[in-house]
Amino acid sequence: MKDTTVDILKRNSLSVTDSRRSILDLFLQQNASALRHSDIEHHLGAMDRVTIYRTLQAFCEKGIIHSIPGSDGAARYALCKGGCEHGHHHDDHVHFVCTQCGSTQCLDDVHVPFVRMPDGFEANKSEMVVSGTCKGCRKRMN
Amino acid sequence: MKDTTVDILKRNSLSVTDSRRSILDLFLQQNASALRHSDIEHHLGAMDRVTIYRTLQAFCEKGIIHSIPGSDGAARYALCKGGCEHGHHHDDHVHFVCTQCGSTQCLDDVHVPFVRMPDGFEANKSEMVVSGTCKGCRKRMN
DNA sequence: CAACATTTGCAATAATGTTGCAAATGTAGG
């Protein structure tokens, strides 16, 4: 049985509203590719900016989406795959930023390798972002 | 022979101005620890915000400092060590963000491990940020 | 020291993010 947006919202004890359905729909349409706040704003022009911020925050807290670090000063978010939806995240995968098209993608099958910390440091979470040319752009270049 | 701020600026063909010397001094005083724009602003209250942005950009282009990715929407910068200062960066080290004190540090001796990309993706650069409790904060907790 | 190039500070503007509050919408019980 396929998860509908309503299922996902209910399962995470979020009330089902038009805004949340639209935003979740948008994420489901992406293919492992991340969205910035402004992307969502452009797609759903009618929706208030603040609502988008609050929805993204709620989805993050519930583990429906995860945030992706980036140096460009704009937060990005992507759907969590698999067992992320019960409070504990499994988003230990590598993220890829394409310098050609600017897209950010989840490499769900590539997990962040372990690195040993220097004495005294205690690691909790590791994030890894690889940049380069993505599959789509390399095809386009041939 | 020890590098003075003036040496570093001249070597990178940057004209020697008070602003650049002050900012570079600040970085040299840090110990592998990163600064945000706002940190610099607070330390050097008299300096215009725009000058700080432009100086950070110039230092980045020359490879004197490097930027560090972070999810909190504020760029961070730290001095480049070693052979970074001739246009090509060697900042392939892991960065550590302490969730206690909020500081960001360069782990100069821990380099970012190689990961194999899925077919079609071409990697250029890898960044890794580990978060947890830093040395200083763990000492303070005992 | 003079002529020229570069940098600085200011003003204006844009993008991103947060908060409080009243109106609108969603949920649950009868």
Add this chain to the structure above:
DNA sequence: CCTACATTTGCAACATTATTGCAAATGTTG
């Protein structure tokens, strides 16, 4: 289906981060 209650939305205001153009100030070179 309707009412009462809880939650969410939209708006306004505001804070922070960042960018650009331009004239005045500063640095560099001969």
